Amino acid sequence: MENNDKLQQLDDLAEVINLEAIQQLPKATEHFISDLHGEFEAFDHLMRNCSGIIRIKIADVFTGELTSREQEQLAFTIYYPEVFIQEKDRSSDEWLILLNRLVKLTRHVSSKYTRSKVRKAMPKVYAYILEELLYQYDQDTNKQAYYDVIFSSIIELDLAVNFATELTTLIKRFVVDHLHVLGDIYDRGAYPDLIIDTLMQTPSVDIQLGNHDIIWIGAYSGSLACLAVALRISLRYGHTRLLEEGYGISLDRLRKFSEQFYQDNAAFRPRGLDAQSPLTDDDILDITRMHQAITIIQFKLENQIINRRPEFEMEDRLLLGKLNDDKSTITLGDVTYPIKDGCFDLVDSDSPDELHLAEELIIHDLLHQLQQSPRFKEHIDFLVKEGSMYQTYNNNLLFHGCIPCSEDGEFLAINFNGESYAGKALMDFYANAIQVAHANPQVNDDLETDLIWYIWSGDRSSLFGKHTMKTFERYFIEDKATHKEKQNPYYQLREDEAFCEKILNEFGLETSGYIINGHTPVKALLGENPIKAGGKMLVIDGGLSRAYQKETGIAGYTLIDNSHETYLVAHHPFTTKADAIENYRDIIPEQIIVSKRIERAKVHDTDIGHQLEKEARQLREKWFLK
Numbered sequence: 001m002e003n004n005d006k007l008q009q010l011d012d013l014a015e016v017i018n019l020e021a022i023q024q025l026p027k028a029t030e031h032f033i034s035d036l037h038g039e040f041e042a043f044d045h046l047m048r049n050c051s052g053i054i055r056i057k058i059a060d061v062f063t064g065e066l067t068s069r070e071q072e073q074l075a076f077t078i079y080y081p082e083v084f085i086q087e088k089d090r091s092s093d094e095w096l097i098l099l100n101r102l103v104k105l106t107r108h109v110s111s112k113y114t115r116s117k118v119r120k121a122m123p124k125v126y127a128y129i130l131e132e133l134l135y136q137y138d139q140d141t142n143k144q145a146y147y148d149v150i151f152s153s154i155i156e157l158d159l160a161v162n163f164a165t166e167l168t169t170l171i172k173r174f175v176v177d178h179l180h181v182l183g184d185i186y187d188r189g190a191y192p193d194l195i196i197d198t199l200m201q202t203p204s205v206d207i208q209l210g211n212h213d214i215i216w217i218g219a220y221s222g223s224l225a226c227l228a229v230a231l232r233i234s235l236r237y238g239h240t241r242l243l244e245e246g247y248g249i250s251l252d253r254l255r256k257f258s259e260q261f262y263q264d265n266a267a268f269r270p271r272g273l274d275a276q277s278p279l280t281d282d283d284i285l286d287i288t289r290m291h292q293a294i295t296i297i298q299f300k301l302e303n304q305i306i307n308r309r310p311e312f313e314m315e316d317r318l319l320l321g322k323l324n325d326d327k328s329t330i331t332l333g334d335v336t337y338p339i340k341d342g343c344f345d346l347v348d349s350d351s352p353d354e355l356h357l358a359e360e361l362i363i364h365d366l367l368h369q370l371q372q373s374p375r376f377k378e379h380i381d382f383l384v385k386e387g388s389m390y391q392t393y394n395n396n397l398l399f400h401g402c403i404p405c406s407e408d409g410e411f412l413a414i415n416f417n418g419e420s421y422a423g424k425a426l427m428d429f430y431a432n433a434i435q436v437a438h439a440n441p442q443v444n445d446d447l448e449t450d451l452i453w454y455i456w457s458g459d460r461s462s463l464f465g466k467h468t469m470k471t472f473e474r475y476f477i478e479d480k481a482t483h484k485e486k487q488n489p490y491y492q493l494r495e496d497e498a499f500c501e502k503i504l505n506e507f508g509l510e511t512s513g514y515i516i517n518g519h520t521p522v523k524a525l526l527g528e529n530p531i532k533a534g535g536k537m538l539v540i541d542g543g544l545s546r547a548y549q550k551e552t553g554i555a556g557y558t559l560i561d562n563s564h565e566t567y568l569v570a571h572h573p574f575t576t577k578a579d580a581i582e583n584y585r586d587i588i589p590e591q592i593i594v595s596k597r598i599e600r601a602k603v604h605d606t607d608i609g610h611q612l613e614k615e616a617r618q619l620r621e622k623w624f625l626k
């Protein structure tokens, strides 16, 4: 063998050792969250307390050494270093204590990773010091003096704040290796933009898109109807901040126009305002008017899509045309209902779906502004790049909504251009439409752009999961029976183990995996169990969304999958960041074990492990080794 070959062989074999050793390490921890709905502070707290794992790790290391109050203080120091480290004066002795504790915890939480992975996560400036502190450590020897000097130099050089803050970041980084977000980042809450900013900084994350993300993606991609829906929901919840401050959009034209054509109207006043709401009476009137204007624009634009896409089979939603002449009643089927809170002055009986010139100008101007907003573009590009309709990960299947199916469990198909798509193929079909529409934001009415709106509200959408969306009836008809949005049979069938196994098979997964689902708030108050189908189906939308907490009774489920077990975490409602910090108020989580592993799961059992195994095998084969 040539010398060069020999060197290459040595390299390759060293790599084989490496690849095979890594597989024996414990599997890294995954954290699953869903339905964030703009609740940035609650989301942010979950990111900081890692759904309760930080507390568990502190207890592992410090029980017997620290009181529970001291453990709590340490936990909050790790959650909110900008307050508990950066704003607190400490004596040298106090610093020494804190640094020792943080290093001890970092050592514990990093112990299951390779040195190389830990090194990559470290801030470069402290890499050398940290390696000394994490790896050369030997409790009983005379090295303590050496560590003490490292710590005192850090303190003396005024680096303690910075060093301690970096340690808190590292701890959080190691405690959760990978984050899964199962969709619905946008709508109802005020700060989805801040959530996306955080996700963009998260080292390892995947996102499954939700129906409320889709409308914002649609808006960027040129769908005027999606844009109108997104604006309508923002106004319905009284949030102009996201548009005006978050994305730099001026609502002035819409505001002026609505002042001219709309008045106060009970059905359109913003929902869910609490005592802290900064909105004045004038703001509320303002929003109420704009809300009506955009709702009418939305209905017209939606009707235009329904008319140009008979294949969507949504003609029964052409409701503006069903208003009777004086618009005080509407006939649906053979029942005529009175209209309450109507605001149809700009709906012409002869051409109910046509926008007035001013409406047309307003919606195009809003689209233009939004597409030109660099921050909005950055957020949507990120969602389209990192987001998917579904994800298979370590033999689990993750998606937000559903697999549309018939009552007997057949996956429902949608037909386009002679092709029919159902189940996984349907999700792939929608995923492709999203990519195409997003790549052509200047086109407003192509099939792909219209499909994004269909994903929001069509009965064979994998994200909506209901037979029809009753927005019109919910605003304008008193009779609640007309408001009912029937769920797709999927939501009954997902209680059944065989059905869940069929879905796992559809996606090429073994039936030992879980389906992890968001989208429908689990009504814990009514005794609904988030673990369904004999443990095959885990539903993790408990509703961070405040608007839904009345029904759920809790503030959401998250899921943790570590090397020992899979467990759900039920969270109690979060108040505010300020309250949390002032009163050490954690979202105290309760664990619900889904399954405990008989043997600790290793990297070998994961997708990454399979990849590493393949690489090792190829290298062995290259040198004719078994």
Ligand SMILES: O=P(O)(O)OC[C@H]1O[C@](O)(COP(=O)(O)O)[C@@H](O)[C@@H]1O
Pocket (backbone or CB within 6 Å): 184, 188, 211, 212, 466, 469, 470, 471, 485, 519
């Ligand atoms: O309660 P709101 O904000 O009016 O929204 C209700 C609408 O949202 C939907 O429930 C969809 O949102 P979810 O994904 O949160 O269920 C529609 O079915 C319904 O028409």
Ligand SMILES: [Mn+2]
Pocket (backbone or CB within 6 Å): 184, 210, 211, 212, 400, 518, 519, 520
């Ligand atoms: Mn949803």
